[in-house]
Amino acid sequence: MAAVSRDKDSADQKLQFAPFSSALEAGFWHQLTQKKLNDYRLDESPKNIKGYYYNGDPVGLPTRLTLEFSAFEADGPSPARCCPVTGTLYNTNTLEAFKTSDKKALLEQQSKEIWEAIQSDAALKDPSLLCSFLLLTYADLKKYHYYYWFCFPALCFSEGIKILKQPVTLAEVFSPRQTSGLQAAYDRLCIDTGTSAVPYFLVKHSEAAVEVALLRHWDSFITDFNKVTVGVYDPCTLPQHPGWPLRNLLFLIASKWGPQLGVLEVLCFRDRTLQGTRNIQHSIVFQVKLPVLEQSDNTVCPKSVGWEKNPKGAMGPRMVNLSECMDPKRLAESSVDLNLKLMRWRLVPSLNLDKVTSTKCLLLGAGTLGCNVARTLMGWGVRRITFVDNAKISYSNPVRQHLYEFEDCLGGGKDKASAAVDRLGKIFPGVVAEGHVMSIPMPGHPVNFSAATVSQAQKDVEHLEKLITEHDVIFLLMDTRESRWLPTVIAASKRKLVINSALGFDTFVVMRHGLKKPKPCDATDSSPSISSSASSSSSTPAEPAHLPAASLFSNIPGHRLGCYFCNDVVAPGDSTRDRTLDQQCTVSRPGLAMIAGALAVELMVSILQHSEGGYAVASSSDDRMNEPPTSLGLVPHQIRGFLSRFDNVLPASLAFDKCTACSQVVLDSYEKDGFNFLSKVFNSSHSFLEDLTGLTQLHQETQNAEIWDMSDDESI
Amino acid sequence: MEEEEEAVPVRTLLANRHISPEMSSCFLDEEKFRQCCQLFLEHSDSLSDGWRWESVKDSHEGYLRKTALGTSRRRSNPDQISEREQQQTSSDPHQEKTSLSLQNNNDGIDDGALCCLREGSSGVVIQYEYHILYSNSYQTPVLYFRASTLDGKSLSLEDVWDSVHSNYRQRLQNGPWDTITQQEHPLLGQSFFVLHPCRTEEFMRPVMQAALEADRQVNYVVTWLSVVGPVVGLDVPLSYCTQVPAVPHCTFNSLHPAAVETSPD
Secondary structure, eight states, X not given: OOOGGGHHHHHHTBOOBBOOEEEEOHHHHHHHHHHXXXXXXXXXXXXXXXXXXXSOOOTTSOOEEEEOGGGGOTTSOOOTTEEEEEEEEEEESSHHHHHHSOHHHHHHHHHHHHHHHHHTTHHHHOGGGGSEEEEEEEEETTTTEEXXXXXXXXXXXXSOOEEEEEEEEHHHHSOHHXXXXXXXXXXXXXXXXXXXXXXXXXXXEOSSOEEEEOGGGHHHHOOOTXXXXXXXXXXXXXXXXXXXXXXXXXXXXXXXXXXXXXXXXXXXXXXXXXXXXXXOTTOXXXXXXXXXXXXXXXXXXXXXXXXXXXXXSSBOOEEEEOHHXXXXXXXXXXXXXXXXXXXXXXXXXXXXXXXXXXXXXXXXXXXXHHHHHHHHHHHTTOOEEEEEOOOBOOTTSTXXXXXXXXXXXXXXXXXXXXXXXHHHHHHOTTOEEEEEOOOOOOTTSOOTTSHHXXXXXXHHHHXXXXXXXXXXXXXXXXXXXXXXXHHHHHHHHTTOEEEEEEEOSSEEEEEEOOOOOOOTTTOTTSOHHHHGGGGSOTTSOOOOTTSOOOOSSSSOOGGGBOOTTHHHHSOOTTTTTSOOOOTTOOOOOHHHHHHHHXXXXXXXXXXXXXXXXXXXXXXXXXXXXXXXXXXXBOOBSEEEEETTTTEEEXXXXXXXXXXXXXXXXXXXXXXXXXXXXHHHHXXXXXXXXXXXXXXXXXXXXXXXXXXXXXXXXXXX | OOOOTTHHHHHHHHHTTTTOXXXXXXXXXHHHXXXXXXXXXXXXXXXXXXXXXXXXXXXXXXXXEEXXXXXXXXXXXXXXXXXXXXXXXXXXXXXXXXXXHHHHHHTTOOOOBOOSOOTBBTBOEEEEEXXXXXXXXXXXXXXXXXXXXXXXXXXXXXXXXXXXXXXHHHHHHHSTTOOEEEEEOTXXXXXXXXXXXXXXXXXXXXXXXXXXXXXXXXXXXXHHHHHHTGGXXXXXXXXXXXXXXXXXXXXXXXXXXXXXXXXXX
16 A cells, blocks of 8 residues: 555556557558448448557557558458457548547447456457457548547556566566577467467466466466466567556456456567567566456446547547548649659759749640640640630541540530630649630731720730730640731730740741840849840840850840741741741641640740740750750750651741831830730731831832842843 | 550560570569569568568459558658648647547546657658569569558658668669659559569669579579669568579570460560
8 A cells, every 4th residue: 555655656656558559551541431432331330340469569669550451351361470459440421420429438338348258258268359449430532531530448447557566578587498488388379279479378487487378278277376477469669568458458357366366477478570580588577466346346347448649649539631642633643743753863853843844834726736735734744724715626626636526526516725624624633724715816807897896806905915924935826827916926025935836738837936135124133235135136136245146047045036927037047948837727737736736845845944944045956966055955946847858957046126026116016005006906907017117118128129139130 | 464555665675585585584474473472471471571462352463562660760750740730630620629528538547558658759650561563564573662651641752762761862863763653553553652663674684694694593573672672661681582492493584485486475
């Protein structure tokens, strides 16, 4: 009897048990999900499941009760050196039911079963009944959130268990001979019972020999009630404490033989193999005095504990969010990203993937080019893709436009922009795609038929301006030349990177538009003289001294490169040999759009990898042998392809100061007069723009020159 | 297992077998794989190394499986996890209530539980799971693995990476092991990381050929695992290499030209 004044010491001498930590393998949750979906459905009735505890962990690991994917096969085999534990699964249909289920009652019910097994001697015959668990779960299969709470019921003495002799290792009390005797005896016991681990057993040891026996042989085996040793297959690794499975064994012993028992010696059998060498010397041995159970304790089920604390140490359930590894959409996302990262690990270590995947792409046109560009963008992991198109899907489309199917053509056809968005979502749910069914106003296509048409055109322009502002890269993928004009002007004004692709019958062009220097108001660090260079004549390049001098076709920095419309007039270097593009014609060799669409995206990616982005100096065909400017290689201005010769060339050309789309005078007029200027362009014939930019005058001069040339020829 | 797209180069290699019989020494047919596994398992049992054969229900297919535990060296990981738990609890005000009511119920009982143990106090415990499968396409073993915390939440590849010893990490990024990817387990349909087998033949060939030249029999699975295992934290005791017998008459070079001609592919 401990004196009140020695309360602290006596508290120190109370036996404490290391509780189980629940350990769930990923496969368990997969299997629970399958069971819930296919077998249990709305059935909430308790289910038999199975866990196990392992003996042989290195020091420092928590004492675990592990449930793996095989937990639902209650009578399946257990892994070697593992003690199976039967459990009861309560899977609720709702979170509310999970919360409101009576945990106290569940614990009491399970404890009562254990207590009754003790009273009826069933536990003596089958000691595995002493160790069991409850698992309360709720699986939110929409979010892949799993709520769970384990309970490892342990019957409690009304007072603590006094330690008479502190735990010491087996090595300190057993001679090597006794140790090997114990090991051999235990192994025999396992073989005799046909199990890989016997959870509880009796031990008799003397200098000469060590004997073990099953619990049910107590009466014949135990001869001296003052020297009783029980063994427990102990999953705990702590040197001073036994694990949880011992608890109910002690209760059984107290209940059966308590009054006659003096000191009880406990051997926590621990068995591990390190580097192929088996050892049990770290087992621990201690002595306790079991409290005497009141007479009433044998008729009323004692109190019990066992609900597991959560990671914060509080009595509460746990929740695990498995959406990353179970939600198919999340899996698709991580697989796509991981696949792209493979490039970085060895082939292109400096590849900046985030720069690519975070780029917001606006695709003007959702036809053959648009479909191919979108798919290649998705291949690069680009998440934000927006389509603009006013057409509906027709019967001829699906075979070339890979985002559409025959079904999409029926009933007049779906809008391409929205059908493309739906399909992207089906291909990869992680994509954030938007579709806008709208027309892009075009020069020479009057909008001034009525107040309504004018207002519609104004709305369309504003809509397009807004979309271009919201995106990083603008792809021009329409089927007419005129429709590219407005986005070219807006994007040039807003300093957005433009990738333009156009097809002929067997020729294509893929190009980046020159990216004008930031406006003085936008970039405080750039001096006005540099930003005005765009208006300077192409014949007087004013470049910083450290750059190689830009000529007409080489070393042109990004801000001085031409746009689609500049190049219409300033022909590329070798165009004399190459056939011209028939840009009005949408009849092309079927493979062409795939090639051009893919190149458009690859060009964008290469530009994004360049430290200067859209301002990067244009690479040309001559640079093919030089050190590439990016980890992915060259950053050309244009790729012109000739399918008839299976050949590409990489021309570069300067911005044209009289360009009808990107020249300073056009941009100034647009920025100053906005829609008023644009509507004049839409409503007038092409001469309006040509007059504005000075093209008319240029044409005049050219014609005169030609006339002179011809007259020269004729004179010969 | 389904034929994969990447199988093409292997087929090309296989097509060359009749030109160079030694080439075949780097491949393993499924029966030999099973035999190697059987011998491997016997040794594992003798060591209590924890490997076991898992059969797939209603199928003749199966795989070798082992689980292991470790603690994460990752400094930021415990913080992340506790942060996650906090978010979860705070987003669910009812949870706090249920826990309180239960705590009251426990009042007055000395629960006898050691309460100084808190998860995460000595690093986060990680459960590793390793599966060895046979790939028909590549005719090699393939290592699938995943790692999870004790609540069953799988670790991202970055987290797994951080638990790989730094010596190996360097090697992984340079060597022929830069092929870890994410794939569905072909037998379980769950997401696993895979050391892609596309390079297996490349690093096994010199080993198998050297063994062949020295007239030394080796157990393919043991040799292969001792190369790929350590890079994902899987310990393969040396005794496997010294004590696991080769498959009897394990003539990996047994595919004579004649045999190739009659083979179905």
